[in-house]
Amino acid sequence: MTPNQATLPRLARRLFIASSLLALAACVDSGSDASPSPPPSPSPSPPTVVPVAVTPMVSAGYGFSLALKTNRTVSSWGAQDTGQLGNDRITTNSQRVPQTVMNLADARKVAIGNFHAVALRGDGTVVAWGSNADGKLGIGLIGGLYPTPQVVSGLTNVTAIAAGYDHGLALRSDKTVWAWGMNDVGQLAQSGTQPRPTPTQVPGLTDVVAIAAGGAHSMAILGDGSVWAWGWNANGQLGLGAGSASVVSTPTRVAALDGRGVVEIVGGEHHTLARIGLGAVLGWGSNLRGQTGVAAPGSGNVLVPTVIPSLLGVTALAAGASHSVALRNDGTIRTWGNAGSGRLGNDRTGAVSDSTNVPQVPNISTVTAIAAGFNHSLVLLQDGRVFCFGDNANSQCGVLGINLEFATPIEVGPGFNVNP
Numbered sequence: 001m002t003p004n005q006a007t008l009p010r011l012a013r014r015l016f017i018a019s020s021l022l023a024l025a026a027c028v029d030s031g032s033d034a035s036p037s038p039p040p041s042p043s044p045s046p047p048t049v050v051p052v053a054v055t056p057m058v059s060a061g062y063g064f065s066l067a068l069k070t071n072r073t074v075s076s077w078g079a080q081d082t083g084q085l086g087n088d089r090i091t092t093n094s095q096r097v098p099q100t101v102m103n104l105a106d107a108r109k110v111a112i113g114n115f116h117a118v119a120l121r122g123d124g125t126v127v128a129w130g131s132n133a134d135g136k137l138g139i140g141l142i143g144g145l146y147p148t149p150q151v152v153s154g155l156t157n158v159t160a161i162a163a164g165y166d167h168g169l170a171l172r173s174d175k176t177v178w179a180w181g182m183n184d185v186g187q188l189a190q191s192g193t194q195p196r197p198t199p200t201q202v203p204g205l206t207d208v209v210a211i212a213a214g215g216a217h218s219m220a221i222l223g224d225g226s227v228w229a230w231g232w233n234a235n236g237q238l239g240l241g242a243g244s245a246s247v248v249s250t251p252t253r254v255a256a257l258d259g260r261g262v263v264e265i266v267g268g269e270h271h272t273l274a275r276i277g278l279g280a281v282l283g284w285g286s287n288l289r290g291q292t293g294v295a296a297p298g299s300g301n302v303l304v305p306t307v308i309p310s311l312l313g314v315t316a317l318a319a320g321a322s323h324s325v326a327l328r329n330d331g332t333i334r335t336w337g338n339a340g341s342g343r344l345g346n347d348r349t350g351a352v353s354d355s356t357n358v359p360q361v362p363n364i365s366t367v368t369a370i371a372a373g374f375n376h377s378l379v380l381l382q383d384g385r386v387f388c389f390g391d392n393a394n395s396q397c398g399v400l401g402i403n404l405e406f407a408t409p410i411e412v413g414p415g416f417n418v419n420p
Helices: none
Strands: 057-060 064-068 074-080 091-100 107-112 116-121 126-131 145-151 158-163 167-172 177-181 196-201 208-213 217-222 227-232 247-253 262-267 271-276 281-285 302-307 314-319 323-328 333-337 367-372 376-381 386-391 405-411
Touching: 057 107, 057 376, 064 107, 064 376, 107 158, 116 158, 167 208, 217 262, 262 314, 271 302, 271 314, 323 367, 323 376
Parallel strands: 057 367, 158 208, 208 262, 314 367
Antiparallel strands: 057 064, 064 074, 074 091, 107 116, 116 126, 126 145, 158 167, 167 177, 177 196, 208 217, 217 227, 227 247, 262 271, 271 281, 281 302, 314 323, 323 333, 367 376, 376 386, 386 405
16 A cells, blocks of 8 residues: 555555454462461462454455454455465465465464554464564564564463554553554654564553554553553544644553543554444544544544544444444444545445445445455454455455455455354
């Protein structure tokens, strides 16, 4: 993809998607030896991570897609020029239908960054594959292409992952956050601007229950319900209000979200969305294409979290580069923002259709999971089928034949199913 060069530093202009958010507690066993009264203090055993449950999910990036299946394998399709499909191939020829990521068993979560992907395994370790520019694979090296999964250095007891364009985040069972990759605009919350190819703990954060990554910004939800953000803020995507710096290199509390009961947060390229317990949604950051959902396209940045009107009952969110997707409790989805390439799935395309309206995407229901990439969207249905709409120039919609875009949902495969 080619991100907005006027608003994002050169090395941080990549996609993301946003991924799904989750926290898990560690269990501690203890015991004591038989001895005269009083008994000795128990000696606790090392923390044991309860494996993250396998819930099928989809993830969309710049020109490629992933799906986590119920058998704990991961399927991939689309562009594979940087090894981002994990199939041991690097070629400009796209993969048109889903195939299995190699050497990856017992996957529990997946996330897509810019030209790379990340997966959490059942043993609490993390693997990554694709482009390693700026050390974003977290393998201790900078540069190179890795077309099969590589172990992220030093990470254990991980319960959740997130991927920005060129950086990664991991939440451990001790509720600390670890980050790696590009750090040119503070997205790792580390001193200086040099990339970090090995995970480093984000300072000042404890009791974290969920994490998220945008294009070049990072977010965390703490156990007390507070939301903290750091990284690139030139478009107000951190939600810190007028007068805040364009680069925030330390985790900073988003005061406007205090008391809101935020349960989910997701990041797009330059915008952010949050879901609160009642199913309402707030948006902020760049609104050039209406992607925040709270003001007309092109009306300027939204600097503080603002409630999106007429949108309730939401159970999950996804943020692409310049469009947004919401899953409602009735199994239908709503989309808004950039309508180019059909990425809103509403049978419209082009800037003239950009909108903050949140109409239901037609001809799709019983949805259980969603994903938003740079210019396409994915939905997972209750029966295990996956549908796609938007750009298909790199076969990211996973269908046979060549079609540049799909303005309404089309089945991946066809015949692909996450329930093999």
